[in-house]
Amino acid sequence: MITQILMVVLPVFALIGIGYGSARIGLLDARIGDALGQFVFVIAIPVLIFKTLATSSLGGVSPWGFWFAYFTGVAVVWTLGTLIIRKLYGREARAGVIAGISAAFANTVMVGIPLITAVFGEPGLVPLFVLISIHLPLLTIVCAIVMERAAVVDGTEKGRPIGEILKTVLNNLITNPIVVGILAGAFWQIVGLPVDGLFKVILDQIGGAALPVALFSLGMSMVRYGIRGNVGPAIILSTLKAFVMPAVVYVMARYAVGLPPLWVSVATLTACCPTGINAFLFASRYGTGHAMSANSITFTTAGAVVTTGLWMAFLGL
Numbered sequence: 001m002i003t004q005i006l007m008v009v010l011p012v013f014a015l016i017g018i019g020y021g022s023a024r025i026g027l028l029d030a031r032i033g034d035a036l037g038q039f040v041f042v043i044a045i046p047v048l049i050f051k052t053l054a055t056s057s058l059g060g061v062s063p064w065g066f067w068f069a070y071f072t073g074v075a076v077v078w079t080l081g082t083l084i085i086r087k088l089y090g091r092e093a094r095a096g097v098i099a100g101i102s103a104a105f106a107n108t109v110m111v112g113i114p115l116i117t118a119v120f121g122e123p124g125l126v127p128l129f130v131l132i133s134i135h136l137p138l139l140t141i142v143c144a145i146v147m148e149r150a151a152v153v154d155g156t157e158k159g160r161p162i163g164e165i166l167k168t169v170l171n172n173l174i175t176n177p178i179v180v181g182i183l184a185g186a187f188w189q190i191v192g193l194p195v196d197g198l199f200k201v202i203l204d205q206i207g208g209a210a211l212p213v214a215l216f217s218l219g220m221s222m223v224r225y226g227i228r229g230n231v232g233p234a235i236i237l238s239t240l241k242a243f244v245m246p247a248v249v250y251v252m253a254r255y256a257v258g259l260p261p262l263w264v265s266v267a268t269l270t271a272c273c274p275t276g277i278n279a280f281l282f283a284s285r286y287g288t289g290h291a292m293s294a295n296s297i298t299f300t301t302a303g304a305v306v307t308t309g310l311w312m313a314f315l316g317l
Contacts, residue, residue: 005309005317008118012111013305015212019219033220036213044210045109046181049129051203053185055195056126063130065257070131070267072256073249074139077240078104084236085292093150098282098289099233101143102296103240107276108132109178110218111301114211115273115308116266119317127266133182136278137173141166147286221277222301234295238275241300242307246272250315265315272311274300 022028081103082096091099106112108131116124145166173179188195195203249271253264279293300307 005312008317009115009305009309009312012114012118012215015114015215016111016219016222016301019216020222021219022216023220023223028220030220030223033217033223036217037221040110040210040214040217042177044206044213045113046177047203048113048207048210049132049178049181050185050188051195051200051207052122052125052129053182054188054193056122056189061127061260061263065259066127066130066253066263066267067134069252069257069259070249070271071138072252073245073271074104076248077245080244081237081240085233089233092288093153094147094286094288095292097143097147097150098279098286098293099237100146101139101282102234102275102279102289102293103237104245105139105276105279106135106241106245106270106273107218107301108135108270108273110214110277111273111304112270114215115269117211119269119312120262120266123262124266127263128270129182129185131267131270132178133186136176136178139278140173141170143282144168147282151286218277218301222298230291231295233292234299237292237296238299238303241275241296242272242303246311265317268315269308269311272304272307274304 019033023030023033078100082100085091085099086093086096108128112128112132113125116128246268250264250268253259253267259267275293275296277297280290280297283289283293
């Protein structure tokens, strides 16, 4: 079993390592990694999402139970991460929000999609894209609202009406390429338009490039994060992300909701994915928690080959 797991997991994270090494030794300029990331985020991943959603069905599984199970895990570790950083380390409210999102925001796109594809093939992408369809929008909205409140508590900003906050966030989301791909794919499926012929060939070719390029560009981007001090908080947040969150999601998905085995496994493996880069982007936007979020990304990504392998063994994959 261990050999089988390694044969699935190692190629995924080896590409991240190759990308990291290429940037670290200067074989490729960091700007190339940024360009590759733009290609993945703006074109390749949205095309892959569109094709999958346009040609797949949920197989009679309600997404509501799936969302409930997964976001219960998000809520638990977000709350724990915030409380630990606020109470144990005495940090300000805004840093508590960054701690929460560092523990809860999984890299569902750059790591989740390649990992789930490697383990389950295309059938696994259906529940994953059901999750991705609301993962970024929901957590972005929640983070914006909670951070706004935290800034008021810290005395750094005056509060804004929730309606104004939502308007700003939604305006940003509606032009997000991944959101566009989700909406377009769902529309295509509902209307029943075909995906065949030359159109399908082009989608397959672009979608086929998405996964290896996503992993390679992620590896290149890891050079800019590294380890920035404040290691203790990051270790705690990384533990919450890699072990506590998938454990909560697994229990909720299997026992509380009773999802099919494939959906339980996809939810659990996605929950154990490394912390997403969005955590650092939020830290940069709000001017706090940079080291904490960067370290969480570094630690969870570096350890992912082990943690995902452990969860695959637990799930019997």
